[in-house]
Amino acid sequence: MHTEAADHFFNPRNVGDAGEPSFVGRAASLSCGAHVRFSIQVDEAQRVSEARFRAAGCDVLVAAASVLTERVTGLTTAQAAAIGQAPAELSDKLGAAGSEKCVEMACNALLDAIREYSNAARDDWAGDEALICTCFFVSERTIEREIQARALTTVAEVTNACNAGGGCGSCHQLIQEILETNDLPR
Amino acid sequence: MIYLDNNATTRVAPEVLDAMKPYLGEFFGNPSSAHTLGREMKRAIEHSREQVASLIGATDPGEIVFTSCGSESDNWAIRGVLATRPSSKHIVTTLVEHEAVRNLCRLLENDGYEVTWLDVDRNGELDLDSLRDALRPDTALVSTMLANNETGVLFPIEDIGRIVRENSDAVFHVDGVQAVGKVPIGLKNTAVDLFALSGHKFHAPQGIGALYIRRGISLSPLIIGGAQEEGRRAGTSAVPNIVGLGAACRLALEDDDHARIEQLRNLLEDEILKRIPNTRLNGVADRSKRLPNTSNISFEYVDGQNILLHLDQAGISVSTGSACHSTTHESSPTLRAMNVPFTAAQGSIRFSLGRYNTEAEIETTLSVLPEIVAKLAAMSPYEQLR
Numbered sequence: 001m002h003t004e005a006a007d008h009f010f011n012p013r014n015v016g017d018a019g020e021p022s023f024v025g026r027a028a029s030l031s032c033g034a035h036v037r038f039s040i041q042v043d044e045a046q047r048v049s050e051a052r053f054r055a056a057g058c059d060v061l062v063a064a065a066s067v068l069t070e071r072v073t074g075l076t077t078a079q080a081a082a083i084g085q086a087p088a089e090l091s092d093k094l095g096a097a098g099s100e101k102c103v104e105m106a107c108n109a110l111l112d113a114i115r116e117y118s119n120a121a122r123d124d125w126a127g128d129e130a131l132i133c134t135c136f137f138v139s140e141r142t143i144e145r146e147i148q149a150r151a152l153t154t155v156a157e158v159t160n161a162c163n164a165g166g167g168c169g170s171c172h173q174l175i176q177e178i179l180e181t182n183d184l185p186r
Numbered sequence: 187m188i189y190l191d192n193n194a195t196t197r198v199a200p201e202v203l204d205a206m207k208p209y210l211g212e213f214f215g216n217p218s219s220a221h222t223l224g225r226e227m228k229r230a231i232e233h234s235r236e237q238v239a240s241l242i243g244a245t246d247p248g249e250i251v252f253t254s255c256g257s258e259s260d261n262w263a264i265r266g267v268l269a270t271r272p273s274s275k276h277i278v279t280t281l282v283e284h285e286a287v288r289n290l291c292r293l294l295e296n297d298g299y300e301v302t303w304l305d306v307d308r309n310g311e312l313d314l315d316s317l318r319d320a321l322r323p324d325t326a327l328v329s330t331m332l333a334n335n336e337t338g339v340l341f342p343i344e345d346i347g348r349i350v351r352e353n354s355d356a357v358f359h360v361d362g363v364q365a366v367g368k369v370p371i372g373l374k375n376t377a378v379d380l381f382a383l384s385g386h387k388f389h390a391p392q393g394i395g396a397l398y399i400r401r402g403i404s405l406s407p408l409i410i411g412g413a414q415e416e417g418r419r420a421g422t423s424a425v426p427n428i429v430g431l432g433a434a435c436r437l438a439l440e441d442d443d444h445a446r447i448e449q450l451r452n453l454l455e456d457e458i459l460k461r462i463p464n465t466r467l468n469g470v471a472d473r474s475k476r477l478p479n480t481s482n483i484s485f486e487y488v489d490g491q492n493i494l495l496h497l498d499q500a501g502i503s504v505s506t507g508s509a510c511h512s513t514t515h516e517s518s519p520t521l522r523a524m525n526v527p528f529t530a531a532q533g534s535i536r537f538s539l540g541r542y543n544t545e546a547e548i549e550t551t552l553s554v555l556p557e558i559v560a561k562l563a564a565m566s567p568y569e570q571l572r
C-alpha cells in the first residue's frame with residue numbers, strides 16, 4: 001500500500017454512521033470474512049453531504065473505504081457512483097495490487113448505499129412524470145421517447161442516448177421493462 | 187521490538203551463535219573427509235547428535251538423523267514409511283496438522299492412498315475412540331502432531347501410541363516441531379516411532395531439522411546421494427547448523443525457562459480475557475494441556491490482521507489466523523476444525539512467548555492492546571457491538 005493508503009488505515013476518516021435520514025449499503029465476502037458498511041446522507045441538490053463507513057476486514061478494505069468517504073463527500077450521487085464503478089482506478093491509487101477484491105468490496109458497499117438512496121428517491125418522487133433514473137434525473141417519458149425515436153433495444157443503448165442507467169445502476173431493471181413494453185414490431 | 191511470535195521462529199541464542207562460530211571459520215572441513223579437519227567436523231556432528239538425543243529422550247544418538255528442516259523431516263517420515271509398505275494404503279492423521287503433514291496427505295489421497303482425517307472438539311482435543319475406530323489392518327501410518335502451532339494444544343502422544351500399538355501394525359509418526367524446547371519429551375518410554383523437530387523453533391538457526399527414527403524402524407531415504415548419516419540422508423552435512431542445533435538442545439535442557447515463560451503467558455492471557463470485552467480463548471482452558479508459551483485469543487467482530495498491523499506499529503509482533511493476506515484466503519483450518527465461530531476466527535491472534543520476553547514487555551502489550559481493540563470495535567460493522 002502507498003503511504004496515503006497506510007495513513008487511511010491507521011487513521012481512518014469518517015468512521016461511524018451518517019446522520020439520519022441515511023442510506024446504508026453493505027458488502028461482505030464469504031471467502032475472507034470481511035464486512036463493510038457504508039452510510040450516506042444526500043441533500044436536496046442530490047449531493048452526498050455526509051459519508052461514513054464501518055469495516056471489519058483487511059487494511060486495504062479499511063483504507064479504500066476511508067478514502068472513498070472523503071472522495072464522494074460533496075459529489076452528486078451520479079458522480080459518486082462513477083467513482084464506485086471504477087475500483088481498478090482506486091486500487092491503483094492505493095497501491096493495492098493483489099488486493100483488488102478488497103477495494104472492489106468497499107466500492108460495492110458505496111454503490112449499494114447509492115442504490116438505496118436512488119430507490120427511495122424514485123419512490124418519493126411526486127412529479128407528473130414517473131422518475132426512472134434518479135442519478136441522472138430521467139423520466140419514463142424521456143426514456144420512451146428515446147427508445148422510439150432511435151429504435152433502442154438495450155439498457156446500454158439507453159444509457160448512451162440519455163444517461164439513464166449510467167450511475168448506480170438501480171434503474172436497470174426498470175429500463176429493461178420499458179424496453180420490453182416498447183418492443184414494437186419494426 | 188516486543189517479539190511475541192516465537193511459534194513462527196525464534197531468535198538464535200547467543201550461546202548457540204558462539205557454539206557455531208568456529209564452524210563458520212577455522213573448522214570448515216567436510217565431515218566425510220579422512221583428514222584431521224574432516225574428523226573434527228565429524229566429531230562435532232556426533233556431539234550434536236548426542237545433545238539432540240538427550241533433549242528428546244531417545245535411547246541412543248544413532249536414532250537421530252539431521253535434515254534441513256521440520257517439513258523435510260515430516261515428508262521423509264511419511265513417504266519413507268509408505269515406501270517400505272507398498273501394500274498398505276491407509277493413513278490416519280488429523281485435520282489440524284501443520285501444512286507439511288496436511289498438504290502431503292492431501293496429495294497422497296490423489297495417489298491412491300486413503301486418509302482418515304481425525305477431527306478435534308471445540309477445545310482442539312482429539313477423540314481417542316475415533317482414533318481406535320480408524321485403525322485397520324492396512325493402516326501403514328498414523329501421523330499426529332504433539333503441539334498445535336496455532337493454539338498450543340497438546341495431543342497425548344503416549345496414549346495415542348499405546349492405542350496405535352494395541353490395535354494396528356501402523357508406524358506412529360509425531361510432528362514434534364512446535365513442542366521441542368517448550369515441554370519435556372521422553373521418547374524412549376513411548377510408542378513413538380518417528381519424531382520430527384526443527385531447530386529454528388527453539389533458538390537454533392533456520393535450515394536445520396532432525397528426524398528421530400526408533401531403532402528397528404526401517405525408512406526408505408528421501409534424498410539419494412552419498413553415504414552421509416549412515417546412508418539414511420544424503421547431502422553434505424550442514425555442520426554449523428548441526429552444531430547450532432546441538433547447542434540449542436543443550437540450552438533447552440540445562441537452562442530451561444519454561445516456568446517463567448508460562449507465568450508471563452498466564453499473565454498476558456488472564457489480563458486480556460479480563461480487560462477486553464468480546465474475547466475468547468481458542469484451545470482447551472486447562473493449561474496443562476497446552477504449550478506453556480502460547481495463547482490464541484479471538485477478539486470477536488474485529489479483524490485479526492488489523493490488530494496485528496496496529497500492534498506492529500506499536501513495535502509488537504504477533505500472528506493471526508484471519509484470512510485476508512494469508513495465501514489461501516480462508517480462515518485457519520485448525521480454528522475451523524474447532525468450530526470457532528466465523529466472527530471469532532476472523533479476529534484471532536496468536537501470542538507465542540519465548541525466553542527473551544520480560545514482564546515489562548507483557549505489561550506494555552497489555553497497556554497498548556485494549557485501546558487498539560476498542561478503536562477497531564468502534565469501527566466494526568457488526569450490530570452485536572452496538
Ligand code: FES
Nearest residue numbers: 134135167168169
Ligand atoms: S438511478 Fe442510478 S443509474 Fe439510474
